[in-house]
Amino acid sequence: MTDSITTGPLATGASxxxxxxxxxxxxxxxxxxxxxxxxxKLRNELGLRARAFDRAGGVGGTWYWNxxxxxxxxxxxxxxxxxxxxxxxxxxxxxxxxxxxRELLAYLEAVVAKHGLGEHIQLNTGVExxxxxxxxxxxxxxxxxxxxxxxxxxxxxxxxxxxxxIPDIEGRERFQGRIVHTGAWPDDLTIxxxxxxxxxxxxxxxxxxxAAAKVAEHLTVFQRSAQYCVPSGHGPVTxxxxxxxxxxxxxxxxxxxxxxxxxxxxxxxxxxxSVSEEERRRVFQEYWDKGNGFRFMFGTFSxxxxxxxxxxxxxxxxxxxxxxxxxxxETARKLTPTDLYAKxxxxxxxxxxxxxxxxxxxxxxxxxxIREITPRGVRTEDGVEHELDVLVFATGFDAVDGSYxxxxxxxxxxxxxxxxxxxxxxxxxxxxxxxxxxLFMVLGPNSAFSNLPPGIETQVEWIAGLIRTxxxxxxxxxxxxxxxxxxxxxxxxxxxxxxxxxxxxxxxFGANIPGKKNTVMFxxxxxxxxxxxxxxxxxxxxxxFDLQASPSLTPA
Numbered sequence: 196m197t198d199s200i201t202t203g204p205l206a207t208g209a210s211x212x213x214x215x216x217x218x219x220x221x222x223x224x225x226x227x228x229x230x231x232x233x234x235x236k237l238r239n240e241l242g243l244r245a246r247a248f249d250r251a252g253g254v255g256g257t258w259y260w261n262x263x264x265x266x267x268x269x270x271x272x273x274x275x276x277x278x279x280x281x282x283x284x285x286x287x288x289x290x291x292x293x294x295x296x297r298e299l300l301a302y303l304e305a306v307v308a309k310h311g312l313g314e315h316i317q318l319n320t321g322v323e324x325x326x327x328x329x330x331x332x333x334x335x336x337x338x339x340x341x342x343x344x345x346x347x348x349x350x351x352x353x354x355x356x357x358x359x360x361i362p363d364i365e366g367r368e369r370f371q372g373r374i375v376h377t378g379a380w381p382d383d384l385t386i387x388x389x390x391x392x393x394x395x396x397x398x399x400x401x402x403x404x405x406a407a408a409k410v411a412e413h414l415t416v417f418q419r420s421a422q423y424c425v426p427s428g429h430g431p432v433t434x435x436x437x438x439x440x441x442x443x444x445x446x447x448x449x450x451x452x453x454x455x456x457x458x459x460x461x462x463x464x465x466x467x468x469s470v471s472e473e474e475r476r477r478v479f480q481e482y483w484d485k486g487n488g489f490r491f492m493f494g495t496f497s498x499x500x501x502x503x504x505x506x507x508x509x510x511x512x513x514x515x516x517x518x519x520x521x522x523x524x525e526t527a528r529k530l531t532p533t534d535l536y537a538k539x540x541x542x543x544x545x546x547x548x549x550x551x552x553x554x555x556x557x558x559x560x561x562x563x564x565i566r567e568i569t570p571r572g573v574r575t576e577d578g579v580e581h582e583l584d585v586l587v588f589a590t591g592f593d594a595v596d597g598s599y600x601x602x603x604x605x606x607x608x609x610x611x612x613x614x615x616x617x618x619x620x621x622x623x624x625x626x627x628x629x630x631x632x633x634l635f636m637v638l639g640p641n642s643a644f645s646n647l648p649p650g651i652e653t654q655v656e657w658i659a660g661l662i663r664t665x666x667x668x669x670x671x672x673x674x675x676x677x678x679x680x681x682x683x684x685x686x687x688x689x690x691x692x693x694x695x696x697x698x699x700x701x702x703x704f705g706a707n708i709p710g711k712k713n714t715v716m717f718x719x720x721x722x723x724x725x726x727x728x729x730x731x732x733x734x735x736x737x738x739x740f741d742l743q744a745s746p747s748l749t750p751a
Contacts, residue, residue, distance in 0.1 A: 396422050
């Protein structure tokens with residue numbers, strides 16, 4: 196399939212200064228879940244001359260780069276996929292509850308092949324700049340191959356978690372082994388039989404721990420923050436289960452689109468404190484046995500993320516499980532969180548159980564910080580040198596706006612997106628930002644906090660509808676107004692304040708990046724509410740957007 200994808204510079208046709216002519220109608224930046232679907236909508240449904248660019252050597256986005264041991268979805272596989280292609284829903288098979296990275300990558304490659312998108316994706320080509328020409332209403336795109344292209348529309352499908360965060364630890368350059376970030380795992384690296392260290396225990400880090408503990412000679416886990424981790428319930432699924440899901444997909448997707456987190460289960464409407472303590476523990480145990488982090492946080496009771504008492508009940512249940520599972524009391528103490536259960540929920544088959552293995556050592560870097568990286572490993576403040584062959588940074592990403600800040604994006608008046616977002620990233624409905632006409636974002640700032648594929652489909656379909664309207668009306672410039680962006684930003688702040696999420700340090704608000712301002716970057720009222728808002732805006736003639744007949748400046 197990948198042989199049909201363009202992997203280098205293209206002959207694009209002569210660029211021109213005629214404002215009516217551009218190399219493309221639309222350029223899509225990125226070829227993961229969001230970029231693939233965007234390209235399909237714009238080319239195959241709207242009939243636009245569209246091309247996608249990606250710096251990677253293949254399609255897949257997150258699932259191209261994140262090849263670390265243990266990498267898989269942590270939303271159940273039957274809803275971690277596209278819903279738009281009903282044939283593929285019936286034909287594409289799965290054998291386990293969650294989908295491993297290799298299978299997700301194969302699935303996305305198959306989507307590209309089926310819909311004839313390969314020849315319209317240019318790989319090994321990073322977009323470095325995007326500059327808006329107000330006199331013509333045209334964007335000029337610059338790439339790291341030295342090519343430039345003009346386009347009327349730009350759609351950024353960069354992914355909210357794609358710019359790696361690597362902590363600045365003294366001595367990193369002296370290490371004689373391999374250093375790798377989980378978000379850029381090299382194909383030639385194996386950890387079997389090696390002394391491995393991992394920094395970070397978020398969703399990725401805990402997945403890695405569960406895989407590495409079983410194959411490494413020794414695994415040293417440098418824990419920055421203790422995590423609330425529930426079982427995933429991962430394992431094989433039967434052919435009968437798959438057949439039942441396929442037969443029920445219409446109802447499943449209707450439920451997903453109207454739900455809060457869009458993870459394929461019915462969310463609870465029962466407040467935790469409305470039932471007895473005995474009943475709460477029974478429900479928590481039932482969902483512990485079922486597995487899945489989102490299911491445990493949102494399926495048990497309705498107010499785990501909003502009511503401190505409900506949150507503490509859930510947190511104490513998980514703490515009791517840590518004490519029950521981990522045999523060494525000191526290790527159990529270090530693994531036990533004391534703050535709110537209010538980060539992105541995570542799950543794994545046997546995270547805490549792995550710390551009972553003789554080849555696994557836990558280091559709490561809050562209590563015993565990393566002093567330096569040495570040629571042979573990592574030295575902590577207690578003077579111990581932990582000898583390693585491989586050091587893995589599972590330290591996450593500069594979320595949401597990180598990928599935008601590393602590009603030179605200039606809108607009206609030459610203002611850069613870094614300048615526009617100096618006080619934190621903002622966006623109207625998560626899809627557009629004032630001062631950057633005809634630039635649309637998939638999963639931009641203040642998009643719905645939910646399972647990503649349904650959220651992606653929601654935004655791509657809505658953006659395509661807006662572009663279709665502009666094309667039909669002869670509109671050349673579409674831009675979110677400043678007042679609409681400000682109002683949406685305030686709405687997202689108010690919604691976040693209603694939850695417990697802002698009360699803990701989390702990448703969701705940028706807390707994992709030194710010096711990054713704590714900022715609300717998601718819409719927390721759920722995908723169903725978000726979809727209703729999008730419909731309301733569209734029905735009101737795309738309220739909050741300025742649909743102009745021409746650029747603001749008179750062409751030269």
